[in-house]
Amino acid sequence: MPVERTIENIYTLLEDVKDPEIPVLSVRDLGILRDVTISPEGKVAVTITPTYSGCPAMDTIEREVKEKLIGEGLDVEVITKISPAWTTDWMTEEGRQKLEDYGIAPPAETTADKASLFAKAKVVRCPRCKSEETSLISQFGSTACKALYRCDDCLETFDYFKCI
Amino acid sequence: MTKEEALYEYLIRLGDNALILGQRLGEWCGHAHQLESDIAMTNVSLDLIGQARMLLTEAGVVEGKGRTEDDLAFHRNEFDFRNNLLVEMANGDFAQTITRQFFFDGFYYHLLQALKTSKSEFLQAFALKSIKEVTYHRELSADFVVRLGDGTEVSHDKMQNAVDLLWEYTGELFEMTEADEILMAEGMVPDLNEIKALWEKDMIAALEKATLSIPDTKGYMASGSRKGNHTEYLGYILAEMQYYPRMMPDAKW
Numbered sequence: 162m163p164v165e166r167t168i169e170n171i172y173t174l175l176e177d178v179k180d181p182e183i184p185v186l187s188v189r190d191l192g193i194l195r196d197v198t199i200s201p202e203g204k205v206a207v208t209i210t211p212t213y214s215g216c217p218a219m220d221t222i223e224r225e226v227k228e229k230l231i232g233e234g235l236d237v238e239v240i241t242k243i244s245p246a247w248t249t250d251w252m253t254e255e256g257r258q259k260l261e262d263y264g265i266a267p268p269a270e271t272t273a274d275k276a277s278l279f280a281k282a283k284v285v286r287c288p289r290c291k292s293e294e295t296s297l298i299s300q301f302g303s304t305a306c307k308a309l310y311r312c313d314d315c316l317e318t319f320d321y322f323k324c325i
Numbered sequence: 326m327t328k329e330e331a332l333y334e335y336l337i338r339l340g341d342n343a344l345i346l347g348q349r350l351g352e353w354c355g356h357a358h359q360l361e362s363d364i365a366m367t368n369v370s371l372d373l374i375g376q377a378r379m380l381l382t383e384a385g386v387v388e389g390k391g392r393t394e395d396d397l398a399f400h401r402n403e404f405d406f407r408n409n410l411l412v413e414m415a416n417g418d419f420a421q422t423i424t425r426q427f428f429f430d431g432f433y434y435h436l437l438q439a440l441k442t443s444k445s446e447f448l449q450a451f452a453l454k455s456i457k458e459v460t461y462h463r464e465l466s467a468d469f470v471v472r473l474g475d476g477t478e479v480s481h482d483k484m485q486n487a488v489d490l491l492w493e494y495t496g497e498l499f500e501m502t503e504a505d506e507i508l509m510a511e512g513m514v515p516d517l518n519e520i521k522a523l524w525e526k527d528m529i530a531a532l533e534k535a536t537l538s539i540p541d542t543k544g545y546m547a548s549g550s551r552k553g554n555h556t557e558y559l560g561y562i563l564a565e566m567q568y569y570p571r572m573m574p575d576a577k578w
Contacts, residue, residue: 301465
């Protein structure tokens with residue numbers, strides 16, 4: 162007889178599913194995990210929203226969500242929903258802190274005043290020495306979600322999780 | 326033409342643009358002039374391939390014949406592709422690649438802005454999601470166009486050559502067919518003449534800033550993709566892209 166599951170319990174279990182490219186962040190921290198429902202028959206439906214269209218981590222995340230819950234003896238279905246579109250605003254405060262501790266600068270602003278053509282540079286704090294004297298090297302970094310910055314004080318380069 | 330057929334045509338058009346341009350940019354992997362550009366080109370490529378996957382999957386659903394994104398990407402022939410001639414043009418030098426990108430990004434950005442209010446649930450969701458990525462693409466290409474155009478004598482000349490070569494492939498981006506008429510009447514897609522006006526304004530402003538001039542084509546613009554007539558470049562790109570899935574049709578990642 163399987164153990165009785167609650168929705169909160171499922172969310173807690175999914176804390177173990179991390180972004181394969183940023184292993185300190187769980188799917189919950191990233192705001193990818195949008196909804197969990199349990200049908201009267203006990204079938205679990207997990208709704209996830211992909212980050213970038215071409216993000217190769219999404220397939221892995223979907224598989225790991227399934228594996229985690231199947232491993233707990235659950236009947237699970239993963240639903241991918243693109244609307245409303247994922248935004249960095251959904252990242253939790255805890256997630257932002259974990260990112261900075263890991264050496265990646267968290268998104269600096271909300272998406273509202275997103276850069277347009279020839280926009281001014283935004284202030285991004287160096288995750289190592291916390292200096293705000295930093296400059297953008299490239300809007301396109303090691304993965305689709307990151308830009309590459311350099312700290313003008315400690316001279317280290319670092320990743321910045323850019324806003325979308 | 327039914328509404329479904331019109332929507333299929335429209336989705337294929339968008340999907341093929343993203344797929345072919347994504348494939349073209351992917352050719353830069355390991356070949357760009359500096360690591361940052363190399364990574365930027367492949368990042369943009371990845372976004373576009375991801376968008377192509379969503380669009381072609383949806384096209385398959387709308388078509389209702391059970392075709393998947395893979396069937397549509399790898400098992401259609403040249404004359405069934407509906408991407409614009411602009412995106413299949415060869416990479417050439419970096420000036421040519423970035424100019425092609427700049428022309429396309431400007432068009433795609435305004436098209437997606439308009440599709441954000443589409444009455445098609447899918448097109449609306451797709452536009453709201455993809456515009457975030459395309460905003461970054463457009464920033465990158467516009468920035469390079471200005472930097473290289475208003476750069477050294479050599480970079481300026483290379484950029485001007487690229488603009489002269491590619492300009493006549495831009496008119497086709499705004500051509501409309503019966504599918505546009507049907508979907509416009511449903512409030513699902515915008516009038517491309519309106520997109521063209523926005524696009525032209527951006528192009529004139531940025532090219533002027535880049536000290537580049539728009540060539541006089543005497544009104545001539547290349548045409549053909551809406552009917553499946555392509556340049557000689559598409560065959561080669563498809564041959565490379567489709568070779569493996571056709572040789573091993575049951576292969577899975």
